[in-house]
Amino acid sequence: MNNRNIFRIDGMTCDGCVATIKTKLEMEENISEAIVTLVDSKLELVSTKNFKISQLNSILSTVGSYTVSNDLKNEKNKIVDYFSTYKPIFITISLVCLLSLINFFNYGKTFEDLMRFLMGYFFIIFSFLKLQNIKQFAISFANYDPLTKTIFKFGLIYPFVELFLGVLFLTGYFLLFSNILTLIILIPQSYGIYKKLRNKEIVNCACLGSSFNVPLSNLTVIENLTMCLMAIYFITATII
Numbered sequence: 546m547n548n549r550n551i552f553r554i555d556g557m558t559c560d561g562c563v564a565t566i567k568t569k570l571e572m573e574e575n576i577s578e579a580i581v582t583l584v585d586s587k588l589e590l591v592s593t594k595n596f597k598i599s600q601l602n603s604i605l606s607t608v609g610s611y612t613v614s615n616d617l618k619n620e621k622n623k624i625v626d627y628f629s630t631y632k633p634i635f636i637t638i639s640l641v642c643l644l645s646l647i648n649f650f651n652y653g654k655t656f657e658d659l660m661r662f663l664m665g666y667f668f669i670i671f672s673f674l675k676l677q678n679i680k681q682f683a684i685s686f687a688n689y690d691p692l693t694k695t696i697f698k699f700g701l702i703y704p705f706v707e708l709f710l711g712v713l714f715l716t717g718y719f720l721l722f723s724n725i726l727t728l729i730i731l732i733p734q735s736y737g738i739y740k741k742l743r744n745k746e747i748v749n750c751a752c753l754g755s756s757f758n759v760p761l762s763n764l765t766v767i768e769n770l771t772m773c774l775m776a777i778y779f780i781t782a783t784i785i
Contacts, residue, residue, distance in 0.1 A: 547577060547591050547747045554588040556611040569608045588613060591747055631764055633757040641666045660775045665714030667772065672707035674754040679704055685751035689737040689761065706730060721783045724776035735769040
């Protein structure tokens with residue numbers, strides 16, 4: 546299980562220092578990746594165990610006068626970093642909302658229409674991102690989706706399933722079937738993401754396909770659960 550921790554590192558003066566620190570740390574057995582940035586004196590460590598600051602300082606003492614300490618970033622910087630990391634997802638979701646509102650103001654009449662447009666554009670746009678490299682998407686998706694992990698071919702057809710659902714939601718056809726299928730594909734996926742996050746495993750999110758390198762987060766869970774809640778609403782309204 547990989548852990549990701551952020552520290553402050555002082556004493557660096559050039560890119561050579563960055564390379565030296567990175568090489569030294571990644572030589573350690575329990576460290577899989579060390580991301581060192583000079584401009585903000587940051588050390589991001591991906592490891593199979595949690596290193597104490599004293600241990601890191603001991604390791605680096607052999608290569609220079611570098612000092613590792615707790616991350617001193619303020620809350621504002623942490624928020625900026627979060628939005629910077631997940632910017633592709635926020636941009637995609639914003640585009641989904643914008644297109645849905647445009648469609649709603651032109652053709653919609655009820656709140657159900659707005660939800661239908663949101664679900665339709667969500668599936669259409671995210672499927673487009675996955676279709677750019679289907680095989681690579683399926684490989685990443687299998688890391689946390691139980692269905693793809695069991696049947697790899699499901700991951701290969703998943704982008705087409707999303708595209709199909711997007712068309713059905715936007716046209717308004719077979720809505721009961723579409724919402725049931727939405728729950729079938731999203732509930733296991735959400736559970737798989739929850740397990741990875743609970744175990745603090747570092748896994749790339751496959752929702753944006755292979756175009757972006759974005760780690761799994763609660764943001765993906767919120768997306769999926771929001772879609773599931775809308776699907777449940779539609780199913781309940783249809784049955785009642």
